[in-house]
Amino acid sequence: xxxxxxxxxxxxxxxxxxxxxxxxxxxxxxxxxxxxxxxxxxxxxxxxxxxxxxxxxxxxxxxxxxxxxxxxxxxxxxxxxxxxxxxxxxxxxxxxxxxxxxxxxxxxxxxxxxxxxxxxxxxxxxxxxxxxxxxxxxxxxxxxxxxxxxxxxxxxxxxxxxxxxx
Ligand code: FES
Numbered sequence: 001x002x003x004x005x006x007x008x009x010x011x012x013x014x015x016x017x018x019x020x021x022x023x024x025x026x027x028x029x030x031x032x033x034x035x036x037x038x039x040x041x042x043x044x045x046x047x048x049x050x051x052x053x054x055x056x057x058x059x060x061x062x063x064x065x066x067x068x069x070x071x072x073x074x075x076x077x078x079x080x081x082x083x084x085x086x087x088x089x090x091x092x093x094x095x096x097x098x099x100x101x102x103x104x105x106x107x108x109x110x111x112x113x114x115x116x117x118x119x120x121x122x123x124x125x126x127x128x129x130x131x132x133x134x135x136x137x138x139x140x141x142x143x144x145x146x147x148x149x150x151x152x153x154x155x156x157x158x159x160x161x162x163x164x165x166x
Contacts (some may be wrong), residue, residue: 014051023059031060047078083118083125085163088142092131095139106153
């Protein structure tokens with residue numbers, strides 16, 4: 001794994017060569033691609049590290065306040081480090097009626113964290129979302145970007161146990 005990637009229990013060091021590759025090579029340093037650059041940076045670090053945002057601001061000539069405005073406007077961006085594995089439980093109406101609230105409580109208790117938080121070992125982040133657009137197959141869970149329709153508590157336990165066994 002490259003040194004600049006986030007690893008368990010530590011914040012990543014921002015690699016400016018990698019940032020240059022993203023900002024200049026991948027997106028041609030175009031301001032209008034700023035959000036896509038931020039998405040790529042977040043995919044790499046699992047959040048938006050402050051030094052990366054300041055560097056983006058400097059290279060693009062966009063005020064840092066504008067970049068933070070974008071980073072805080074979109075719920076998909078995070079300014080705090082996230083766990084290596086992301087678990088999203090839908091708590092929209094259809095999923096709630098199929099028991100997703102109990103699933104959230106179960107996972108929160110099992111991991112010892114509140115919804116929205118990350119485990120101290122940086123392995124898991126538990127988040128709730130309001131409707132993933134798949135109500136017909138509720139309750140829906142997304143684990144590491146993969147959708148699980150008609151999810152069960154047993155599946156959630158499996159995800160956690162699999163990661164803990166790594
Ligand atoms: S409410 Fe969960 S997918 Fe719509």
